[in-house]
Amino acid sequence: MVKALEGVKVLDFTHVQSGPTCTQLLAWFGADVIKVERPGVGDATRKQLVDVDGADSLYFTMLNHNKRSITLDTKNPKGKEVLERLVKACDVLVENFAPGALDRMGFTWERIQELNPRMIMASVKGFGPGPFEDSKVYENIAQCAGGSASTTGFLDGPPTVTGAQIGDSGTGLHLALGIMTALFQREKTGRGQKVLAPMQDGVLNLCRVKLRDQQRLERGPLTEYSQYGEDIPFGDAVPRAGNDSGGGQPGRILKCKGWETDPNAYTYFITQAPVWEKICDVINKPEWKEDPEYKTPKARLNKLSHIFNTIEEWTMTKTKFEVMEICNPLDIPVGPILSMKELAEDQALRAAGTIVEVDHPERGKYLTVGCPIKLSDSPVEVRRSPLLGEHTDQILSDVLGYSAAEVEELKNAGATEPAKKMAAE
């Protein structure tokens, strides 16, 4: 079956997490993703958080499926020639180097356009134009600079980062959308273009509702935040709201049966207004249905802690899955707190191809997260990540047309393999 992006060639200059997330998606959708790595070194994550001696780490393998790897020293004159040919042969160049690194290599946007006017050059950077544009940025810095940390955590605690990699993987997703949009536009114009996804902007985009609340705050207190009911005054910036729901309907994380020993025996519970009466029945408080102190969402706002404590008395008598089984048919929005262990074992996620077992020659079998976006006409088969330089010779000959003798010459010149030490050394 023809894949959605079959025929699209991606020059993948990405490393660590943000860029690789993007190019992995393109590869899953059928693009030929050619990952360029430094000879003898490769993507730094190959050797970060190593759990099996001598094998590529899970950090690397889980972000680089379905790609081919070519080793190329792009600062070596012969290596530069190969890179020029790759730029001419590919449709998209994706990179997440530190600001200016590509220019220092001699591959400015102007030069890339000269080589290939159809090229789409897509970059992740920490910040867009402005005072911080030259900074190197990692995940948690982006979470802090994009408004996530200041709005995550509890009111009486410090700013907190989230486990979801919204800075890196989130920006990779934004970049993938930018690339697809540019490819679509190129169909009409014939021209490539630059695509920039700054991590700060990506995180802020995901924190959109908090900028909404910032503006609401200027008109009065945020009544759905727990602190309103607790009579804690608001300051001039959106506060951390603990586990309050961001959607205007009060919600909390509540203990379930077994919470004393299981750190994940909890459920999320939303007291959504249209199902309030059903909630009252489930928790055995039918009198709250008609009591003016509880009947309307507004009346409930100043006693949310009491209400949730009462609901929790009920949830503590049930497992998180029993809460789900009881509430789901009644349209009461609840959700179990699932541990990574539970997710790894989840049969529905496995059947959907979202949790996938992959075999790897160095490390054996491991689990990964497969493609979370499902296309009915472009199914995804998750293939293992490439070993360092596994496809160097293949790419040089198949994609760029080098002869076997030329491939050998490039090796000897130190363009595709680490330069050989002098015999006298």
Ligand SMILES: CC(C)(COP(=O)(O)OP(=O)(O)OC[C@H]1O[C@@H](n2cnc3c(N)ncnc32)[C@H](O)[C@@H]1OP(=O)(O)O)[C@@H](O)C(=O)NCCC(=O)NCCS
């Ligand atoms: C992630 C980041 C902080 C890492 O910084 P770093 O480890 O110093 O890596 P850099 O991107 O600066 O690259 C280091 C050097 O390797 C060089 N290099 C990379 N691949 C090469 C290759 N195949 N051949 C020769 N040189 C290569 C680069 O040209 C650069 O050289 P320079 O400093 O002389 O210009 C930085 O790349 C960054 O800020 N990226 C953008 C934001 C981002 O994506 N952050 C999240 C990462 S998950």
